[in-house]
Amino acid sequence: MDDFFLRALVGGVALALVAGPLGAFVVWRRMAYFGDTLAHAALMGVALGLLLEIHLTLAIIAVSGLLAVVLALMTRQRRLAVDTLLGILSHGTLSIGLVALAFMDWVRVDLMAYLFGDILAISNADLLLIFGGGFLVLGVLAVLWRPLLAMTVNEELAQVEGVPVAAGRLALMLLMAVVVAVALKIVGILLITSLLIIPAAAARRFAVTPEAMAILASLAGAAAVTGGLHASLAWDTPSGPSIVVVALLLFLLAEVAGAALRRR
Amino acid sequence: MNGPAIAFEGVGLILGRTTVLEDLSLRIAAGSIHAVVGPNGGGKSSLVKSLLGQMPHRGTIRLDWRSDKPGVVAYVPQSLDFDSGLPMTVEDVLAILCQQRPAFLGPSRALVKQFDAALDRVGMADKRKRRFGALSGGERQRVLLAQALIPAPDLLILDEPMTALDEAGAQIFEELLLDLKDRGVTVLWVEHDLAQVRRLADRACGLNRHLLFDGPPAEVLAPERLLDLFATAPRRSLLKAAS
Numbered sequence: 001m002d003d004f005f006l007r008a009l010v011g012g013v014a015l016a017l018v019a020g021p022l023g024a025f026v027v028w029r030r031m032a033y034f035g036d037t038l039a040h041a042a043l044m045g046v047a048l049g050l051l052l053e054i055h056l057t058l059a060i061i062a063v064s065g066l067l068a069v070v071l072a073l074m075t076r077q078r079r080l081a082v083d084t085l086l087g088i089l090s091h092g093t094l095s096i097g098l099v100a101l102a103f104m105d106w107v108r109v110d111l112m113a114y115l116f117g118d119i120l121a122i123s124n125a126d127l128l129l130i131f132g133g134g135f136l137v138l139g140v141l142a143v144l145w146r147p148l149l150a151m152t153v154n155e156e157l158a159q160v161e162g163v164p165v166a167a168g169r170l171a172l173m174l175l176m177a178v179v180v181a182v183a184l185k186i187v188g189i190l191l192i193t194s195l196l197i198i199p200a201a202a203a204r205r206f207a208v209t210p211e212a213m214a215i216l217a218s219l220a221g222a223a224a225v226t227g228g229l230h231a232s233l234a235w236d237t238p239s240g241p242s243i244v245v246v247a248l249l250l251f252l253l254a255e256v257a258g259a260a261l262r263r264r
Numbered sequence: 265m266n267g268p269a270i271a272f273e274g275v276g277l278i279l280g281r282t283t284v285l286e287d288l289s290l291r292i293a294a295g296s297i298h299a300v301v302g303p304n305g306g307g308k309s310s311l312v313k314s315l316l317g318q319m320p321h322r323g324t325i326r327l328d329w330r331s332d333k334p335g336v337v338a339y340v341p342q343s344l345d346f347d348s349g350l351p352m353t354v355e356d357v358l359a360i361l362c363q364q365r366p367a368f369l370g371p372s373r374a375l376v377k378q379f380d381a382a383l384d385r386v387g388m389a390d391k392r393k394r395r396f397g398a399l400s401g402g403e404r405q406r407v408l409l410a411q412a413l414i415p416a417p418d419l420l421i422l423d424e425p426m427t428a429l430d431e432a433g434a435q436i437f438e439e440l441l442l443d444l445k446d447r448g449v450t451v452l453w454v455e456h457d458l459a460q461v462r463r464l465a466d467r468a469c470g471l472n473r474h475l476l477f478d479g480p481p482a483e484v485l486a487p488e489r490l491l492d493l494f495a496t497a498p499r500r501s502l503l504k505a506a507s
Contacts, residue, residue: 027347027349028346028347028349028350029347030347146360149352149360150360150361152346152347152350153344153346153350153352153357153360153361154341154344154345154346155318156313156316156318156339156341157339157341157361157408157411158361159316159317159318160316160337160338160339160421161361161362165318204349204351207351208351209351209352209356210350210351210352210356212351213351
C-alpha cells in the first residue's frame with residue numbers, strides 16, 4: 001500500500017470516528033445547513049491563509065470560528081431568520097474566497113482539490129493535525145455530552161436545569177469548525193457536511209441510545225472512508241465524492257434493513 | 265422552603281424592530297397561582313422567557329425568596345420541538361434533565377424512586393421505557409410535567425401546559441396544581457383556556473404587549489375586558505386603568 005494512500009486512510013478513518021458523535025448532534029439539532037455554511041467559509045480561510053502565509057488549517061479554524069461567533073450573536077438579535085442568515089453567510093464567504101483566490105495570481109491553487117478533496121495532498125503534518133484536532137473534539141464532546149443532550153431535548157428546559165445554553169451552542173459550532181478544518185483535504189469543502197450527516201442518519205435506524213448512535217455513526221463513517229478511498233484509488237475518482245457515494249450506499253442499505261427489521 | 269414572590273419592574277423587550285413587551289410592571293405573590301392570559305403574539309411566552317433569563321429584556325425581574333438561599337425553579341414548556349428520532353426513552357429524558365452524571369450510566373437509585381413517583385403522578389409509570397419520540401403530544405406533555413416535579417419545585421413556570429392534554433391529562437394537571445398550591449409553591453401559569461384560569465388561578469393578568477389588567481379571575485375576566493384583550497390594539501382607557 002502506498003504511503004500517501006495509507007496516510008489518507010488513517011486520517012480519513014480518524015476523521016470519521018470524530019465525525020460520528022458530532023454528526024449525531026448535527027442530525028438531532030438540525031444543523032446541516034449550518035455545517036454547510038461553516039464548510040463554505042473554509043474557502044475564505046484558505047484564501048486568508050495563503051494571503052497571510054499561515055498554516056491553512058489554522059486559518060480555516062480562525063475564519064470558521066469567527067463565523068460561528070458572528071452567527072451566535074446575530075441569531076440572538078433575531079433581525080433575520082436563521083436560514084436566511086446562513087444562506088447569506090454561506091454563499092457570501094464561498095464567493096469571497098473564490099474571488100480572493102482569483103486575485104492572488106502569485107499562488108497556484110488546485111481549486112478542485114479544496115472543493116472535492118485530494119488524498120495525494122495529505123502529509124504527515126496533516127495527520128498530526130487530524131489526530132490533535134480529533135482528540136480535542138472528542139475530549140470536549142465527552143465533557144459536554146450531557147449538557148448538549150439536555151439542550152437537544154429542549155434549550156429552555158436545559159437552561160432552567162443550569163446548562164449554559166449559549167456557551168454550549170457556541171462550543172458545538174466551534175467543534176464543527178475544527179472538524180471542517182481538518183476534514184478539508186480528505187472530503188473537500190463542498191462535501192464535508194455529508195461526512196457528518198450521512199453516517200449519523202444511517203445509524204439512527206438501529207440506535208437505542210444516543211451513545212449507541214454516536215458509535216454506530218463513527219463505524220459507518222469509517223466504513224465509508226475506507227470504501228470510498230479504495231474506490232478513489234482504483235478508479236481514479238476524486239476522494240470526497242467517492243467517500244460520499246459509499247456513505248450514501250450505506251445509508252440506503254440501513255434504510256432497507258431497518259424497514260425490513262420493523263416489518264418482522 | 266416556600267415559593268418566592270416575583271417582581272417585574274418596567275420590563276421591556278424589543279426583538280428586531282418589534283416591540284414585544286413595553287414597560288410592564290407586575291407583582292406575583294409568593295405561593296399563589298398567577299395566570300397570564302392574552303392573544304397569540306401578545307408577549308406571554310416572551311415574558312416567561314425573560315423570567316428564565318433567555319431574552320435580552322430591559323427593566324428588572326426579581327425573585328424575592330423567603331430565605332437567603334434560592335429554591336428550586338421548574339419550567340414546563342409549551343411543547344418540545346425536537347428530532348423525534350432521538351434515541352432516548354422517557355427515563356433517559358428525565359435522567360438527562362434531572363441529574364448531573366453521564367446519562368449512559370443511567371439514573372441513580374434515589375433518582376429512580378423519584379422518577380417512579382413523578383411518572384406515577386402524571387399517569388405515565390408504565391411508559392418509562394418507551395421511546396420518547398414515539399409518544400403522543402399529550403403523553404410528552406405529561407412527561408414534561410413529571411420532570412418539573414424532580415426535585416420538588418418552589419417556583420413552577422408553566423407555558424400553556426394544557427395545550428396537548430386530553431381530559432384525563434387535564435384532570436391530572438388540575439390535581440397537581442392544587443397540590444402544589446397547598447405546599448406553598450408559586451406558580452406562574454401562561455394559559456389560553458380561560459375557564460380553567462377562572463377555576464384554578466388566584467389572580468389573572470391580561471397581556472397584549474402592555475399589561476392590560478391584573479386581579480382576581482372572576483373580576484378581571486369579564487366579557488368587556490376580554491374583548492379588549494383579544495382586540496389587535498389595546499384601548500387607551502384600559503391601559504390607563506391598568507397603570
